[in-house]
Amino acid sequence: MARNKILLEMRGIVKNFPGVRALKGVDFFVAEGEVHALMGENGAGKSTLIKTLTGIYQRDEGSITFDGKELNPKTALEAQNAGISTIYQELNLVPFQTVYENMYLGREPRTKTGVIDRKAMITGCEQVLADLGIHINVTAPLSAYGTAIQQMVAIGRAISVNAKLVIMDEPTSSLDTKEVRVLFDIIKKLKAKNIAVIFISHRLDEIFEICEHVTILKDGTLSGEVDIGEIDQLRLINLMIGKEAKQLERTKKGYTLENAETLVEMKDIRQGTRLNGLGITIKKGEVLGLAGLLGSGRTELSKVLFGATQPDEGEIFWMGQEQKFKNPKDAIGLGMGFCTEDRKVEGIIPHLSVRENMTIALLPQISKMGVVSASKQRQIVDEYIKRLAIKTPTQNQPIRNLSGGNQQKVLLARWLCMNPKLVIMDEPTRGIDVGAKAEIEALIQELASQGISILMISSEIAELERNCDRVVVMREGRKLGELIGDDIHQDKVMEIIASGGGELENIGGAANE
Amino acid sequence: ACGGEKDEAPAAAAEAPAKDDKEAADPQSSGEVDMSVLKGKTIGFSQCDNGNSWRIAETESMQAAAEKYGVKLIYTDASADIAKQASDIEDMVAQGADYLIIAPQEEDGLQAALQSAMDKDVPVILVDRSVNGEAGQLYTSQIMSDFVWEAEQCAKIITETLGGKGNIAILQGTQGATSTNDRQKGFMDAIEGTDMKVVADQVANYVMDEAQDVMANILQAQGDEIDAVYCHNDDMAQGAIAAIKAAGYTPGKDIYVVGIDGPKAAMESILAGEQLASCSCSPLFGEPAFELCAKIESGQKVDASYTNEDTLYTKDNASVDAGF
Amino acid sequence: MNKAKNIYQWFSSKSSIAAFLILFIFSSIVFSGRSFASFDSIANLFRKAASDGGFLALGMTFVILIAQIDLSVGAVMALGGVIMAMFGAQNPILGIVLGLLAGIFCGFLNGFMVAKMRISSWVATLATMLGVRGIVLLMTNKKPVSVSNDALIALGNTKIFGINILVYFLVIATLICMHLSHNTKFGMGIYAVGGNEEAAKMMGLKVDKIKILCYVMCGFFAALAGMLLANRLYTAQPTAGDTWETTAIAMCALGGIKLSGGEGKFSGTFFGILVIATINTIFNFAGNLNSWWQNIIMGLLVLISIGVQSDVLKIGKGKKHTWKQEEAA
Amino acid sequence: MSNTVRTKADTVATLKKYSAVILLLVFLVINAVITPNFFSMGTVRNIIIQSCTIILTGMGMTMVISTGGIDISVGAVMALAGIVTVKLLPYGVLTACIAAIFVGALSGAIAGFMVGKLRVQAMVVTLALMIGVRGVAQILNDAKIIYISGDNADSFKMLGSASLGGIPIQIIPIVLAVAIVWFVLEKTILGRHIQAVGDNPSSAQLAGINSTRTLMIVYISSAVLAAIAGIFATAKIGAADGNSLGLLSELDAIAAVAVGGTCMSGGRAKIFGTVIGALIMLLITITVNMNNITYEYAQVLKAFIIIFAVYIQRDKAA
Numbered sequence A: 001m002a003r004n005k006i007l008l009e010m011r012g013i014v015k016n017f018p019g020v021r022a023l024k025g026v027d028f029f030v031a032e033g034e035v036h037a038l039m040g041e042n043g044a045g046k047s048t049l050i051k052t053l054t055g056i057y058q059r060d061e062g063s064i065t066f067d068g069k070e071l072n073p074k075t076a077l078e079a080q081n082a083g084i085s086t087i088y089q090e091l092n093l094v095p096f097q098t099v100y101e102n103m104y105l106g107r108e109p110r111t112k113t114g115v116i117d118r119k120a121m122i123t124g125c126e127q128v129l130a131d132l133g134i135h136i137n138v139t140a141p142l143s144a145y146g147t148a149i150q151q152m153v154a155i156g157r158a159i160s161v162n163a164k165l166v167i168m169d170e171p172t173s174s175l176d177t178k179e180v181r182v183l184f185d186i187i188k189k190l191k192a193k194n195i196a197v198i199f200i201s202h203r204l205d206e207i208f209e210i211c212e213h214v215t216i217l218k219d220g221t222l223s224g225e226v227d228i229g230e231i232d233q234l235r236l237i238n239l240m241i242g243k244e245a246k247q248l249e250r251t252k253k254g255y256t257l258e259n260a261e262t263l264v265e266m267k268d269i270r271q272g273t274r275l276n277g278l279g280i281t282i283k284k285g286e287v288l289g290l291a292g293l294l295g296s297g298r299t300e301l302s303k304v305l306f307g308a309t310q311p312d313e314g315e316i317f318w319m320g321q322e323q324k325f326k327n328p329k330d331a332i333g334l335g336m337g338f339c340t341e342d343r344k345v346e347g348i349i350p351h352l353s354v355r356e357n358m359t360i361a362l363l364p365q366i367s368k369m370g371v372v373s374a375s376k377q378r379q380i381v382d383e384y385i386k387r388l389a390i391k392t393p394t395q396n397q398p399i400r401n402l403s404g405g406n407q408q409k410v411l412l413a414r415w416l417c418m419n420p421k422l423v424i425m426d427e428p429t430r431g432i433d434v435g436a437k438a439e440i441e442a443l444i445q446e447l448a449s450q451g452i453s454i455l456m457i458s459s460e461i462a463e464l465e466r467n468c469d470r471v472v473v474m475r476e477g478r479k480l481g482e483l484i485g486d487d488i489h490q491d492k493v494m495e496i497i498a499s500g501g502g503e504l505e506n507i508g509g510a511a512n513e
Numbered sequence B: 001a002c003g004g005e006k007d008e009a010p011a012a013a014a015e016a017p018a019k020d021d022k023e024a025a026d027p028q029s030s031g032e033v034d035m036s037v038l039k040g041k042t043i044g045f046s047q048c049d050n051g052n053s054w055r056i057a058e059t060e061s062m063q064a065a066a067e068k069y070g071v072k073l074i075y076t077d078a079s080a081d082i083a084k085q086a087s088d089i090e091d092m093v094a095q096g097a098d099y100l101i102i103a104p105q106e107e108d109g110l111q112a113a114l115q116s117a118m119d120k121d122v123p124v125i126l127v128d129r130s131v132n133g134e135a136g137q138l139y140t141s142q143i144m145s146d147f148v149w150e151a152e153q154c155a156k157i158i159t160e161t162l163g164g165k166g167n168i169a170i171l172q173g174t175q176g177a178t179s180t181n182d183r184q185k186g187f188m189d190a191i192e193g194t195d196m197k198v199v200a201d202q203v204a205n206y207v208m209d210e211a212q213d214v215m216a217n218i219l220q221a222q223g224d225e226i227d228a229v230y231c232h233n234d235d236m237a238q239g240a241i242a243a244i245k246a247a248g249y250t251p252g253k254d255i256y257v258v259g260i261d262g263p264k265a266a267m268e269s270i271l272a273g274e275q276l277a278s279c280s281c282s283p284l285f286g287e288p289a290f291e292l293c294a295k296i297e298s299g300q301k302v303d304a305s306y307t308n309e310d311t312l313y314t315k316d317n318a319s320v321d322a323g324f
Numbered sequence C: 001m002n003k004a005k006n007i008y009q010w011f012s013s014k015s016s017i018a019a020f021l022i023l024f025i026f027s028s029i030v031f032s033g034r035s036f037a038s039f040d041s042i043a044n045l046f047r048k049a050a051s052d053g054g055f056l057a058l059g060m061t062f063v064i065l066i067a068q069i070d071l072s073v074g075a076v077m078a079l080g081g082v083i084m085a086m087f088g089a090q091n092p093i094l095g096i097v098l099g100l101l102a103g104i105f106c107g108f109l110n111g112f113m114v115a116k117m118r119i120s121s122w123v124a125t126l127a128t129m130l131g132v133r134g135i136v137l138l139m140t141n142k143k144p145v146s147v148s149n150d151a152l153i154a155l156g157n158t159k160i161f162g163i164n165i166l167v168y169f170l171v172i173a174t175l176i177c178m179h180l181s182h183n184t185k186f187g188m189g190i191y192a193v194g195g196n197e198e199a200a201k202m203m204g205l206k207v208d209k210i211k212i213l214c215y216v217m218c219g220f221f222a223a224l225a226g227m228l229l230a231n232r233l234y235t236a237q238p239t240a241g242d243t244w245e246t247t248a249i250a251m252c253a254l255g256g257i258k259l260s261g262g263e264g265k266f267s268g269t270f271f272g273i274l275v276i277a278t279i280n281t282i283f284n285f286a287g288n289l290n291s292w293w294q295n296i297i298m299g300l301l302v303l304i305s306i307g308v309q310s311d312v313l314k315i316g317k318g319k320k321h322t323w324k325q326e327e328a329a
Numbered sequence D: 001m002s003n004t005v006r007t008k009a010d011t012v013a014t015l016k017k018y019s020a021v022i023l024l025l026v027f028l029v030i031n032a033v034i035t036p037n038f039f040s041m042g043t044v045r046n047i048i049i050q051s052c053t054i055i056l057t058g059m060g061m062t063m064v065i066s067t068g069g070i071d072i073s074v075g076a077v078m079a080l081a082g083i084v085t086v087k088l089l090p091y092g093v094l095t096a097c098i099a100a101i102f103v104g105a106l107s108g109a110i111a112g113f114m115v116g117k118l119r120v121q122a123m124v125v126t127l128a129l130m131i132g133v134r135g136v137a138q139i140l141n142d143a144k145i146i147y148i149s150g151d152n153a154d155s156f157k158m159l160g161s162a163s164l165g166g167i168p169i170q171i172i173p174i175v176l177a178v179a180i181v182w183f184v185l186e187k188t189i190l191g192r193h194i195q196a197v198g199d200n201p202s203s204a205q206l207a208g209i210n211s212t213r214t215l216m217i218v219y220i221s222s223a224v225l226a227a228i229a230g231i232f233a234t235a236k237i238g239a240a241d242g243n244s245l246g247l248l249s250e251l252d253a254i255a256a257v258a259v260g261g262t263c264m265s266g267g268r269a270k271i272f273g274t275v276i277g278a279l280i281m282l283l284i285t286i287t288v289n290m291n292n293i294t295y296e297y298a299q300v301l302k303a304f305i306i307i308f309a310v311y312i313q314r315d316k317a318a
């Protein structure tokens, strides 16, 4: 295989964490101007490998040569200066600062007089985002926008420094098909400029589309390194998880729930500029999907249903009775669970252990007079660690030390262990490896078959296609249409969205206030 | 080195009023002053710290006098902060006080403020503590009580009671405050040359609760050696007495306690024989200060300095009510 | 509904200015009889703002913006004043330089303990507070050090257009801080570190350096405050600035500096300073308030103005709360 | 190979875990050598009596800090509680104490509401309360000290001076406070909620935790503990002092918590750590008093010890 000159050379990298051996001597090579996939299960050590490269973690053993020079970064800055630009898996931006400040932090342009040049930053930032197809008010604080936008900002930041190597740790996990396309164009541009890209994702089709070369990690060891041409999905999966994964496909046939009883009905929900009068119904045992572009208001809608926020107008019925949720507690009381989109900010309780994170909502049920039964707790947690194959040394491991995917599983378990009537899953398979994804999708079907309803939000329409009985297509807080049973199909969804008219531009509104 | 040379300045200042009171006449004695001239006047009183009963009594005596003579009293409370007191004084000048009565927190620090008052021809009368500076330039007149003298009295009575020989524990007030420095210096100078040793010298910040704990610890360490306790104020003396009792000693027999200020509580424990003595000047500066104002108003000449009598209260004379 | 929201928005962003104006106008009316609005008393008000804690608040703002706290400013203030007084007697310049250096050193010490040794700022600066106060008492042998040098005294008491020179200093200092925070990398860094330290690190900012610099600024201003006060009072008190750290924090809070870090402006602090100065002036004009009444009113005013700034009242329905997630320190 | 990792990490962890205890022991040994009459029942009694305040307030502070907050109003609450008790003594000791605790709880409720509901920084709220509540305490008796006298005086003073078989009565509130706080934090739902809220409020909210309620409870508990501390201190000195009772107690409590190894930014709480921390802080004072060490040096010494204690057990993570 004809490969360019090697740009990055990592040899025998070892990284230990208290109680965990994350990397056990990994070799990793990236050539100039190549798009290189880094694959592996959750907890395989991808992010850790990246962080040892960019100076966030200090490696315990091994050597790194970058662009012909020895590289031992102690801080992220050193790596940056060496020409490595990184998008980390967990969004790391400053919420209170404006979008453009976030874009330029640490490398602010100066005027002749030496003061930082805000005009230049604003125009520059708008330019970068425009290239990414995002048109928002860059002078608004970042926190006004959601994960999606924030992710795009992070991407913009990374590609707007002139680097020799751009690392993207699961950049697409919170993007929808449309924006993934945009990102891929960007990557192609980078490649054209002979800039190398390390691309981490759990979405195999993406890997096969954009990457030329793939390195596979397994439990902190190198389990394979091949040209993308020489491998197919199944082999890849096999290398990652060491066993044949269940093929992902739609198991349902047709639509069987015409006369199932209605569990939830939301009518004409309005909230600020995000939700403009839409309603949905969820039937018992139904898997209802919400499709739509980013900012279409899916998360907002689900938060209203869960009582996390209150609508300005509209009614919510639970088994026929009108409900006015003041806070999530009420909704949980009725038997709802909610896996949030933004794991880090709205999901995990970082310093608490896996056990406590998993059972935090369950506690009232496993305690007498406010006193928690430790034994029950352990036993339940053990059960779910097995059932979801969560990779953690012990129950007592602080959840922040788990890999992204495993954190997600713990959060899922948090609700499953409460045997709920309805589980809302906002991007449930975000950042979850193929193996786990298959398990989770199977789990969703299993739950549904037990009569548990699921409200599933996903930016990966294929996923909705596989799992949903019904899909509601949204844009800008309105319901555009609905697909039932076998009609659910990627193209149809896109069709409906497109027919809705308008462009992503309009969605910035919320932020301007 | 730098510490040493600084010693002199405040010490000299502390002596100053003591010298004055030789030829000083007490304003009360030189009676026949027409107080009615004060009617409708505005007098500003700057209290340095209303944080203890003695000060509060002082303030109340001012308010009473104002009431009595139909004076409008503007009253500020610097809560033991010299910087705030300086600001307070300037504020009172700004709002047009006709006279200023000031109880300085420290001997230094008010100069600028006083100057500005005098420049605006507002007569300034200092009560209970002087400031470093010239009468007539920084202030019109002052009614002093002598903190050093008080400390000396405490030293005297302890010396007499112990026959000039014994071990003493000291409970100090807030560190760096002038009152603390004076009360410490006066005492140490007075026992200079006697056979009395200070075996424990700890800080209890004028706080009763703290004093009790500190004393308890001191007693635990060397209870049997200690013959007398000198406290910078009577609140701490109360705490000390409690600790002494708790440690199984008899105050006034095994260990003598002496304090300064002379509030009711102290008087009572003196009469009860638990406290040996308390030295104090009356906090009731209201009357004399207002009389001075009246004199100035009616054009009479006033002396640069008067002295407010200090008294050492013991069993024999403690039955009087110091007024707070 | 929306209107109300806008009012809150305006109020909370400008609340310190608003509070100042409201208080000022209110008292001008109440005390119109006693010339509250007179030049003298206004000049006093500003001088008070400058001499009684203003500079401390400016310094404290740096530290609070990075989500830390500094309890040692009061003690450092005393140290600065005392050192200047001792060495300034012969040579004022020397005194000032040494005083400022002392402050900078204390700041550096705090910064080092917080940034490098990862000790919680509460504990680190508490220790500094105890230690420095002890050292000051040792240096001065517990006695005030008088400031005799005319040049120094002038630095605290000169009047320009009838307004004390300290006021000009405070204004200049504020402008400099505003420039630093708004127009420099350092400024951007401060807000980044305060807003999300981990992110700042990952974006390649020198987090530790920024932290230490902020503490140095704080120490510098504390020492400056102590020296200017000593000049104004003709004396450096070993007890100077006792409990002033709380005043400084209150000024910042009133100025809309969020103690969770990353939010707030120096202009806000400036008006926070004025608010406190105004309140104190009002107390003095009331002329019959014991310190305890003053305490109660002060406490209430702080509670109210902070309540008004509360995010919850601002937050429009549906918008995500901006909870601050702290990293282990 | 991977075992070596584990053991190494563990040894470090264990050392950290017990460093406070070790420090305390070191102190005791030093005192045994240098301090006259140190090892005796008298000292034990003094320690128990004098540690009452700092341990009680420390317990409250531990809870508050583990929610990521802070409560600097405890000192003022102590003073208020003391005054209220003495003022109401004529109506019976119990009534008076309950009233005082109630008043304290009120202050705590205000803090809890502002922090929990309005999401205002705890520091500012409790700072305002520190100033205001102190004012109320002073105003109730024109800032004069009230010496306890009258009907229930003696029975009330027993709360400060009584002892059970040579052990001072203060042992009761100390043991109860520690036991209860430990139980709540370690064993109950509330404990989990407290730490969840301290760690990541929005996650906690979305997990169905009523963070407002949780914070209310925490700040009220802190104030109540402070009130109790105030009552016992007042009973001990036999007088209520609105000006100076509890001055700076908040800083002692915070120091105790920090020296005890609880992380100031919320999350895990170390109850026994705080107890050790409190004892270390107290022991410093006692050593100073008993050896007649000069105040200024004592301050500097204290500073170094605090820093050292916190440094050796600081949380390396993050």
Ligand SMILES: Nc1ncnc2c1ncn2[C@@H]1O[C@H](COP(=O)(O)OP(=O)(O)OP(=O)(O)O)[C@@H](O)[C@H]1O
Pocket (backbone or CB within 6 Å): A017, A018, A020, A021, A022, A040, A041, A042, A043, A044, A045, A046, A047, A048, A049, A089, A391, A392, A400, A401, A402, A403, A404, A405, A406, A431, A433
């Ligand atoms: N700070 C840490 N402390 C302790 N263990 C850690 C830490 N960070 C990661 N680990 C462990 O190291 C292993 C590798 O984690 P890493 O995040 O690199 O996995 P990953 O490949 O990125 O997984 P994912 O695809 O879910 O992101 C995991 O077992 C994780 O639990």
Ligand SMILES: Nc1ncnc2c1ncn2[C@@H]1O[C@H](COP(=O)(O)OP(=O)(O)OP(=O)(O)O)[C@@H](O)[C@H]1O
Pocket (backbone or CB within 6 Å): A136, A144, A145, A146, A147, A148, A149, A274, A292, A293, A294, A295, A296, A297, A298, A299, A300, A341, A457, A459, A504, A507, A508, A509, A510, A511
């Ligand atoms: N393209 C966009 N333009 C402007 N704001 C956006 C955009 N995308 C997201 N946001 C902001 O982020 C918030 C949530 O982002 P998110 O992308 O999660 O929207 P959403 O409605 O949840 O759609 P989805 O769940 O598909 O991502 C929205 O409230 C909106 O304010």
Ligand SMILES: [Mg+2]
Pocket (backbone or CB within 6 Å): A046, A047, A048, A089, A169, A403, A404
């Ligand atoms: Mg990862």
Ligand SMILES: [Mg+2]
Pocket (backbone or CB within 6 Å): A146, A298, A299, A300, A341, A426
């Ligand atoms: Mg979403």
